[in-house]
Amino acid sequence: MNSFVSASTIAGEGLEEVVSLANVKRRFGATPALDGVSLTVRKGEILGIIGRSGAGKSTLIRCLNGLEQADSGEIHIEGRNITGLTEKELQPLRRRIGMIFQHFNLLSAKTVEENVALPLKIEGLGKAERLKRAAELLDLVGLSDKAKAYPSSLSGGQKQRVGIARALSARPALLLSDEATSALDPETTRSILALLKDINRKLGLTILLITHEMEVVRSVADRVAVIDAGRIVEEGPVWSVFADPRAAITQSLLGGIRPQLPEYISARLSPISGPEQILSVDMAGPAAQGALFADLSQALPHSFRLVHGGIDHIQDQPVARFFIAVPTRDSTLPEKVQQFLKARGARVEVLGYDADHA
Numbered sequence: 001m002n003s004f005v006s007a008s009t010i011a012g013e014g015l016e017e018v019v020s021l022a023n024v025k026r027r028f029g030a031t032p033a034l035d036g037v038s039l040t041v042r043k044g045e046i047l048g049i050i051g052r053s054g055a056g057k058s059t060l061i062r063c064l065n066g067l068e069q070a071d072s073g074e075i076h077i078e079g080r081n082i083t084g085l086t087e088k089e090l091q092p093l094r095r096r097i098g099m100i101f102q103h104f105n106l107l108s109a110k111t112v113e114e115n116v117a118l119p120l121k122i123e124g125l126g127k128a129e130r131l132k133r134a135a136e137l138l139d140l141v142g143l144s145d146k147a148k149a150y151p152s153s154l155s156g157g158q159k160q161r162v163g164i165a166r167a168l169s170a171r172p173a174l175l176l177s178d179e180a181t182s183a184l185d186p187e188t189t190r191s192i193l194a195l196l197k198d199i200n201r202k203l204g205l206t207i208l209l210i211t212h213e214m215e216v217v218r219s220v221a222d223r224v225a226v227i228d229a230g231r232i233v234e235e236g237p238v239w240s241v242f243a244d245p246r247a248a249i250t251q252s253l254l255g256g257i258r259p260q261l262p263e264y265i266s267a268r269l270s271p272i273s274g275p276e277q278i279l280s281v282d283m284a285g286p287a288a289q290g291a292l293f294a295d296l297s298q299a300l301p302h303s304f305r306l307v308h309g310g311i312d313h314i315q316d317q318p319v320a321r322f323f324i325a326v327p328t329r330d331s332t333l334p335e336k337v338q339q340f341l342k343a344r345g346a347r348v349e350v351l352g353y354d355a356d357h358a
């Protein structure tokens with residue numbers, strides 16, 4: 001483990017909730033930007049907050065770091081209520097939150113190591129100690145060879161690594177990532193997310209990820225909270241929210257990364273009985289581990305045709321979603337197939353009938 005940044009120095013000892021919000025409200029004129037938000041970020045976890053543009057994510061961040069005052073409700077950082085504090089009282093608490101941003105916000109006239117060491121200068125540390133710590137942090141993010149470089153000579157991914165090192169330099173209790181991968185290409189995004197996960201695991205760093213991309217949540221978060229019109233509409237372990245999204249907004253945000261019924265089939269689906277009934281079959285955890293379709297085909301031969309789908313693995317849990325077509329020539333078959341699948345723990349939904357399948 002890195003000697004400078006250890007789990008115990010990043011997060012306060014013995015505190016389970018690094019951040020908690022209780023019924024936080026913030027209104028701009030007629031717009032309730034935050035409409036009673038309650039959530040907690042637990043020590044050592046990665047919590048993803050996802051929402052569309054205008055959902056209230058920026059207002060939430062601004063309330064958390066004290067740039068915006070909530071109209072009502074309470075915000076605790078490491079057990080301390082920050083609502084109503086003066087600017088002076090807020091300053092030491094603000095330093096408990098390290099931030100990384102979409103556009104990195106590095107100082108272009110300073111070298112990489114100077115950027116990383118800057119928060120330590122503000123804390124009053126001597127130069128030798130600042131540079132020693134900067135070197136350790138650059139080692140942590142894999143950029144030791146760029147210490148003397150200027151930000152303009154770095155790629156986007158390298159700039160964000162510097163941003164991460166700088167955010168960690170003042171030993172924050174929480175790393176707040178504000179759309180930190182939104183300006184990066186998919187491969188660089190993956191490497192930055194892998195780095196965040198690695199630091200989270202190695203150092204026990206608590207991370208709050210604000211994003212509009214489900215893929216970001218999928219690859220690194222432990223829990224996810226979905227925000228819509230200033231309200232948390234759904235919250236839970238990532239794999240379970242992916243397996244069974246309840247809110248319409250969550251289903252819509254998941255649209256791009258969950259198997260969907262192919263467009264050409266959904267376009268011709270009819271609610272009126274036809275030659276094939278189309279079902280969606282969702283399974284997660286133990287239910288997704290068995291040989292469900294092999295067993296179905298043995299119990300009820302020629303009872304279905306696989307149309308589309310697949311198995312994803314989220315937080316080491318299988319999450320499966322398939323679409324099958326069941327012939328209706330034998331009118332009792334659809335019901336038998338559904339009962340078989342439900343008895344094996346699958347969630348089954350009748351989407352309609354495909355009248356045109358040859």
Ligand SMILES: Nc1ncnc2c1ncn2[C@@H]1O[C@H](COP(=O)(O)OP(=O)(O)OP(=O)(O)O)[C@@H](O)[C@H]1O
Nearest residue numbers: 028031032033051052053054055056057058059060
């Ligand atoms: N200073 C302000 N004055 C007036 N309305 C505001 C202000 N800040 C935010 N709002 C409104 O509050 C709502 C939430 O905005 P917010 O910026 O928090 O959303 P967001 O999820 O961060 O969106 P984006 O992803 O586009 O940044 C929006 O309807 C926005 O127009």
